[in-house]
Amino acid sequence: MKFVNPAASVFFTDRQTLEGVTDLCIAAHQDDIEIMAYAPIAACYDSGTRDFCGVVVTDGAGSPRSGEYKDYTDEQMKEVRITEQQKAARLGRYRAVAQLGYPSSAVKDGKNPDPVEDIYRLLTEIKPRYLYTHNIADKHDTHVAVALRTIAAVRRMPKELRPERVIGLEVWRGLDWMCDTDKLCLDTGAYPELATELLQVHRSQVEGGKRYDLAAVGRRYANATFFASHNTDSMSSLSFGIDLMPLVETDITPRGFIAEYISRFAAEVDGAIERLS
Numbered sequence: 001m002k003f004v005n006p007a008a009s010v011f012f013t014d015r016q017t018l019e020g021v022t023d024l025c026i027a028a029h030q031d032d033i034e035i036m037a038y039a040p041i042a043a044c045y046d047s048g049t050r051d052f053c054g055v056v057v058t059d060g061a062g063s064p065r066s067g068e069y070k071d072y073t074d075e076q077m078k079e080v081r082i083t084e085q086q087k088a089a090r091l092g093r094y095r096a097v098a099q100l101g102y103p104s105s106a107v108k109d110g111k112n113p114d115p116v117e118d119i120y121r122l123l124t125e126i127k128p129r130y131l132y133t134h135n136i137a138d139k140h141d142t143h144v145a146v147a148l149r150t151i152a153a154v155r156r157m158p159k160e161l162r163p164e165r166v167i168g169l170e171v172w173r174g175l176d177w178m179c180d181t182d183k184l185c186l187d188t189g190a191y192p193e194l195a196t197e198l199l200q201v202h203r204s205q206v207e208g209g210k211r212y213d214l215a216a217v218g219r220r221y222a223n224a225t226f227f228a229s230h231n232t233d234s235m236s237s238l239s240f241g242i243d244l245m246p247l248v249e250t251d252i253t254p255r256g257f258i259a260e261y262i263s264r265f266a267a268e269v270d271g272a273i274e275r276l277s
């Protein structure tokens with residue numbers, strides 16, 4: 001595949017083709033895929049009909065570093081993080097992982113057309129059935145930027161080639177705040193050891209004291225436990241998602257789109273307090 005950014009590359013774990021990939025996750029950083037998209041990774045893991053592919057948009061240069069990585073240069077950190085992401089792809093049996101190699105600043109610059117163009121090229125090459133990215137209420141600017149660039153790229157696709165589903169997922173801010181009726185519930189209960197190992201592969205991050213391996217898995221258990229609905233009785237672990245299809249199918253703005261969810265949440269909290277006062 002030809003990308004605008006010369007630093008971009010695709011790593012295949014086995015078969016050297018993107019044909020047949022059904023589930024595509026577009027994430028900001030190395031490890032975000034394993035934090036937010038475990039449900040589709042697990043669904044594709046042993047499936048004869050679905051195949052997973054990950055995309056990491058940034059280059060990992062700005063990664064936090066401590067312990068044995070403390071004195072690593074940005075260039076060394078990029079190498080470490082690219083390799084860790086490739087290990088995760090092999091372990092999780094992804095078809096491939098594309099690393100687009102953009103500095104965070106380029107992704108956050110809404111006037112830079114290149115990240116959207118490279119995401120668009122991947123989308124039109126793969127034509128995934130299911131697309132996952134960050135939710136646009138995440139508190140990390142680069143995550144929000146990647147979600148916005150992804151939505152812009154999907155909007156550019158001819159209607160008949162667009163994914164059937166586009167879902168925003170949880171990393172730096174869960175979606176527990178959403179009204180229960182607005183939440184999509186994705187089952188993350190399969191292969192519990194794999195769920196943890198995929199996070200521990202990102203050794204440069206986890207060993208620095210940020211226990212993403214415990215936190216991400218713990219959030220999934222908390223989501224399932226504190227979600228009081230009969231239809232999830234069978235799920236012991238789940239990720240919440242937000243349905244981003246209206247952003248693709250209508251011309252609603254991202255700001256207007258998320259404001260509706262936030263106002264429903266505000267009304268629910270306010271209503272309970274009013275009722276009980």
Ligand SMILES: [Zn+2]
Nearest residue numbers: 028029032171
């Ligand atoms: Zn991230």
